[in-house]
Each structure stands twice: as C-alpha cells, then as structure tokens.
Amino acid sequence: MALTHPNSSSSVSEVKIDVFWHEGMLKHDTGTGVFDTLHDPGFLEILEKHPENSDRVKNMVSILKKGPISPYISWHQGRAALIPELYSFHTPDYINELVEIDKAGGKKQLCSGTILNPGSWDAALLAAGTTLKAMQNIMDGHGKISYSLVRPPGHHAQPTRADGYCFLNNAGLAVNLALNSGCKSVVVIDIDVHYGNGTAEGFYAWENVLTISLHMNHGTWGSSHPQNGSIDELGEGNGFGFNLNIPLPNGSGDKGYQYAMNELVVPAVEKFEPCMVVLVVGQDSSAFDPNGRQCLTMDGYREIGRTVKKLADKHSSGRVLIVQEGGYHLTYSAYCLHATLEGFRSCPDPLLSDPIAYYPEDEALTVKVVDSIKKYWVNNVPFLKQDRV
Numbered sequence: 162m163a164l165t166h167p168n169s170s171s172s173v174s175e176v177k178i179d180v181f182w183h184e185g186m187l188k189h190d191t192g193t194g195v196f197d198t199l200h201d202p203g204f205l206e207i208l209e210k211h212p213e214n215s216d217r218v219k220n221m222v223s224i225l226k227k228g229p230i231s232p233y234i235s236w237h238q239g240r241a242a243l244i245p246e247l248y249s250f251h252t253p254d255y256i257n258e259l260v261e262i263d264k265a266g267g268k269k270q271l272c273s274g275t276i277l278n279p280g281s282w283d284a285a286l287l288a289a290g291t292t293l294k295a296m297q298n299i300m301d302g303h304g305k306i307s308y309s310l311v312r313p314p315g316h317h318a319q320p321t322r323a324d325g326y327c328f329l330n331n332a333g334l335a336v337n338l339a340l341n342s343g344c345k346s347v348v349v350i351d352i353d354v355h356y357g358n359g360t361a362e363g364f365y366a367w368e369n370v371l372t373i374s375l376h377m378n379h380g381t382w383g384s385s386h387p388q389n390g391s392i393d394e395l396g397e398g399n400g401f402g403f404n405l406n407i408p409l410p411n412g413s414g415d416k417g418y419q420y421a422m423n424e425l426v427v428p429a430v431e432k433f434e435p436c437m438v439v440l441v442v443g444q445d446s447s448a449f450d451p452n453g454r455q456c457l458t459m460d461g462y463r464e465i466g467r468t469v470k471k472l473a474d475k476h477s478s479g480r481v482l483i484v485q486e487g488g489y490h491l492t493y494s495a496y497c498l499h500a501t502l503e504g505f506r507s508c509p510d511p512l513l514s515d516p517i518a519y520y521p522e523d524e525a526l527t528v529k530v531v532d533s534i535k536k537y538w539v540n541n542v543p544f545l546k547q548d549r550v
Contacts, residue, residue, distance in 0.1 A: 176233065176506055179304040180225060181295040183239030186312050187215040189284035196451075197274035197326070211276070212452055212489040213326040218312050220495040221485070225310075228499050229512040237298070239291025239311070241283070242334070246293060249337040250330050250363050255321045259285075259328060271323040272385035285313055285328040292331040292484055293338055299437075299480050300342040305473075306505055308483040309335075316357040316441050316486050317386065324359060324385040332441050332484040333363045336370055339437045339482075345369060348435040348472075350426060352418075352465060353443025353486040354453030355379060356390030356406065360441070366400040371433045373426055375418065377446075377453055378408035392537050402542040405429055407534060410526045411454040415461030417527030418446075422468050424531050425538070430472050432544055438473040438481040444488025444497040448519045452489050456522055459500035459515040466504020481505070493517060 191211030194200045201208060210216070225234050247256050262269050263282035270276050288311035295307035309331065316332055317325030336347050349364075351357035351374040364370040380389050388394060396404040407421055430438075444462070446455040473481040483505070488494035499513050538545050 176306070177235045177304070178233060178502055178505060179235050179237055179295070179298055179307045180310055181237045181239050181291045181298070181307060182222060182310045183287045183291055185287045186218070186239075186284045186291075188280035189215070189313050190278050190280060191276050191326075192278065199270070199276065211274070213313065213487075215312070216491055217489060217494055218310065218485075220491055221310055221488075221498050224495040224499050225502070230499055230502055230506070233506055235304070237294070239287055240294050241286040242290035242293060242329070246334065247289065247329060249341070250320060250333040251318075252321050259323075271328075273383060275323050275326050275328070275385070277323075277328065281313070281328070287311070288313055288315065289329045289331050289334055292335045292482075296335040296338050296482050299482060300339065305479040306481055306483070308485070308502065310485050312485070314443075314486040315359070315484070316351060316353060317355070317359045319359040319362045322385060325355060326487075327359060330359050330363060332439055333360050335482055335484065336364070336439060340369065344437045346371070346433065346435045347437040347439060348373065348430050348433055349439045349441060350430075350469060351375065351441035351486075352446060353441060354445040354450065354455055355443070355487065356388060356408075357441055358386055358388040358390065361388065361394070361404050364400065365396050365404055366398040368399040368403055370400075371403045371405070371429065371435065373405045373407070373429060375407040375409060375421055375426070377411060377455055392534050395542065402544055405538065405542070407531070409455065410530055412456045412520070412522065413527040414456040414520075414522030414524060415458055415464065416522060416524040417531075418455070418457060418461050419464050419468070420524060420528055421531045422465060424535055427468065427472065429538075429545060430476065434476055436477050438469060438477050440469050440481060440483045441486055442483055442498075442501055443486035444490070444494035447488070447490060447493050447497050449490045449493045449517065450488065452487060456520055457497070458519045459497055459511070459513070462497045463500040463504040463511065466501040467507060468504075470505045470507060
C-alpha cells in the first residue's frame, strides 16, 4: 500500500492510515463491581462494568469502519507476541509470573483495578504483538502512519510489574523494535490523562528515547505506581533530561493542551530530532471521561493529531506509530479517536462534528503552569538549556 510522501503534492485524500486490530483482544474480561474493582457492596441492584471493558474498543473499531474516515483506513490483522519478544522491555521473572498465573487459571488481581482473568493473557499477547506488527509495518516501508488499536492498554506496565489496567508495555516494546531496526532516536508523546509511568520507567536511563507525558496532575496512586509524574522526574544517568513530564491542572481543555504542545512539546521534539515518533493516545483526557477531568473535546484531539503529524513530517519522514491506551466513555472516546486520526490526515475541515456540548474553558491557570514548567526545563534539562527560549 502506497502512502503519500510528506513532500508530495498529491491530494491529502490519498493518505491512508494503517489500522492494526485483532478481535481476540475482546476476550479480556475485567468483570463488574464498583467502578474498577470487583467489589460488590451488596446494596446496589446493578454493578457496572470495569471501565476498561471490551465495549469501549468495539465502538472504536465500529466508528473507523463505518464513520466518514473509513475510506482512508486500511485494516490489518494483528498477531500475538512471542514470549522472547517481551524481554526487550520486561524482565523474564515478571513474564514468567504472568505465564504461571495464566496456567493456573488466571483470576488474580495484580494491583488495584488490574485484573488477570482467563483469556486476559492471550489478549495481552495480542495487544503487544499487534503493536509490534504496526511498528514493523513502518520499519519495512509499507506505510508511514500506523495505528495500533489494542487492549489491554500498556503504558503503566513497568519492566517488572503490572499497573493501571496494564500488563505489557505495548508502546515500549515497539520503541525497542524501532531502535533494533536501525532508528537512532525515538520520541514518545503520551497524551493519556494518566502519567505514562511504565514507559518512562523502562527508558529512564536512555538518552536515545525522549519520553514526554502530558497528564492530569494526579501523583502516585500506591505501590504499583510509585512515580509521581512531576516535573523533577527527569531521568537518570545518560538519560537525565530525556524524561519530560507535563502535569496539567484539571480542566486544562483544548486551548490549554495546545498551549502546552506549542510551548513545551514542539520545542523539545525540535531539539531532540527523533527519527521515529510514537503517539500514545488516550481519550480519557476528554471532557466526559469517568477516569479524568481534562475537558478535551474533538477539536482538541484533532489539533493534537495535526501537531504530531507536522512533527513527524519534519523529523521522521512522516513516520508515526499511534498506540491506543485509555478512553472510557463508550461514545465520546470513539468520536475523539476519529477526530485524532482526522488530524493525522490534515483534513482542512472536520469530517465528523462533535455531538456533545462541552464545558466553557479557562486556560489561564494552564498557561501559568506551562510557563512555569518551561522555565524549569530551560534551567534544568541539559539538551534544552542552550536555547534559553
């Protein structure tokens, strides 16, 4: 399948997005209870599904197959990861632990809200392998924009532990595949509402992987998630300065996020000059998500897509891998995904209108916070100090 080269004068309508998906990932059953637990208090007539359930991705698949962006999508069957492939990011002891739990029949809560049930391990292997296949598609020159539509999510999974609904770090595995395939440097831009702590942990001492996370300022949530996502978690050793956190105030909204992208993300990526761009996308930053309070709308996601596409066009010959993470509002998550991919196609006008009114936003506090983070980076991040911007 041929894609339009970034410098080509061909019509934008010729640009295709390769989507990688496998329905076996639906077999990960997270159960019911009070929000993301399996707890039944005994006094509720209806227990809700765990927020990370199969319905959310069914809607994502459906909107890409039936929505107005469907003519520009090319579908590819995912695959399961092989156990040795997992060792590029995770330790053998941790992988063996998961294998043994699965052999014993599953049904274990590895940490709060993160539940391995029968079928979960197979789904996790499919999520990891499908993301690897999406990256390989780019590495082999078959396409430039790959979207890995996967669950369970992965960006909280650390080398030695599960966390935050995540077992295997799908994006982290793909980054290592790119590096092992000849890429000299990779940037990971994570816009999920929660800190991509697992990805950060895996590359904390690496100077050829720049991890940037824009997230709600939520801090640590226990032993499985010891990282705070604060601005002073900058990496260590040779990797010092290559882990950049952007903790944003609740309700930052479209204007606040775009200000953070323009003032912090774009200059850092411009300076780093990656040969591969990975966007870790979660629609839990949206205005109506039960797991976040950041008030992004379809317009905000569309603009983030445009911004990341421009960075990829300039630094990685248009090559970008998009990896699905959170997003728990069954309807709006799908709409926001559609808008994100519209941005990657550089659509001059929205293909799909926003069906839900959104809250008025006040970006003043976010601007103040972003300016403060920018000042901190200039004074403390070595590869950004020279510019003094």
